[in-house]
Amino acid sequence: MKKIILLLLVSPCLVFGQDDLLGELEKGSAKETEYAFATFKGTRLGNGHTIETKNAGSLEFIFGHRFGAINGGAYEMFGLDQAYVRLGLDYGITDRLSLSIGRNSTDKTMDGYLKYKLLRQSKGAKNFPLSVTALGGMAYKISPKDEDEPEGFEDVDRLSYTGQLLIARKISTNLSLQLMPTYIHKNLVESYEENNQVALGIGGRLKLTKSVALTTEYYYNFSAPDNSTLTDDQKQYDAFSLGIDIETGGHVFQLLLTNAIGLTERAFITETRDDFFAGDIHLGFNVTRTFQLKKNK
């Protein structure tokens, strides 16, 4: 009994007597959930998307540009004479849902996307190893002109659809990897092509400094036609890109080397006619500028 009382007498001195108030605060702080952030610098990895969406109320202007093939020689100024462009806007409706529209010079295509962050990588109170974003897109080819339409051509033939899951893990502060299972449906296809095509993309980024990162992205198309039966301008290759991201405040500059010239999933996953490994490499860039339209409360 005496011992218990002695302990009671001493214990307040032990607890309160120690002057490390900070230690007490640290003990008292609840275990929180920490979500991975900035898995990628931008909403695009190379040609395709990343898991990132725009935050609520912020608008991003994206200027995507691909030059001609570097192996076009001096006559083509090593590709610089040609240009394939996409002008786009991405807007964050909520922190997890964003909307995107764009205009592509390739086939005069209008595109639109909805992108939603389904799951977020987290640790702490809630642990989840991956971030998963769903992307749904639609593209409408304005080319050919109405008067140039072939016999039997209907307006729905201009449409194609993309469904994609973007699955990423930020492995460390500097390294992030992403897998992109992709489904593409084209209403009208060439005779040697399938309407429904399935592809798997893989990519990643490696940060070199706080503002500079290397990126790569490769899409393997499981539904690609057999190139050996096709002529050179029908052949289809997997889209590959190597890039460098440079971030400066509200801008992200992405410089790329790629074999794709299109900037919609339809164009770069199913209609890439150039072979990266045969030297048909295009210099390209994506430049983004983010504007905060609505202030974060």
Next chain:
Amino acid sequence: MTQPKNLPFLFFVFVSLTGYSQQRYIAEKAIISFFSDAVVEDISATNEKVTSIFDAVDGEVAYLMSIKDFQFPNKLMQVHFNEKYLESEKFPKSSFQGKITGFNVATAGKQEVKATGKLTIHGVTKSIEAPGTVEVNGNRLTVKSKFIVKLVDYNIKVPQIVWQNIAQQVEVTLDLVYRPL
């Protein structure tokens, strides 16, 4: 325990517990914000999830906060603040541990005080001194303070060339209300 001879001991225990608990105060509202006026755009952020304990008798005080709880009007700035400047994945917390001098809990009204102690930001701990006021309102204490933090002291590197709108120092404002623990 019910034996009368133990009563003095129990009394002593009770007194010692209550005696210690009355001098302790815990923050029920704690806001720490910072502001810096820069060339292009002012930078400001507010953290409303700060925790703090204050010992009114010996003046010991401690603050603890998560860097990621700083909310910016511009979300992209918040991402860059966490990712590039404060590196909150590596250094998730910021803290202060020290002493408030010049305060007497028995004196009503506003009192000019001084805090001295160790401020930890971005994994770097520095001794600082900051002026402030403590006001006694019934059993509540209102603490306010304003001081300057130089980024270079805490090894926070801001690339001036790429982003000119970040100043090299920020003004930190504390606004806390304590209640007895």
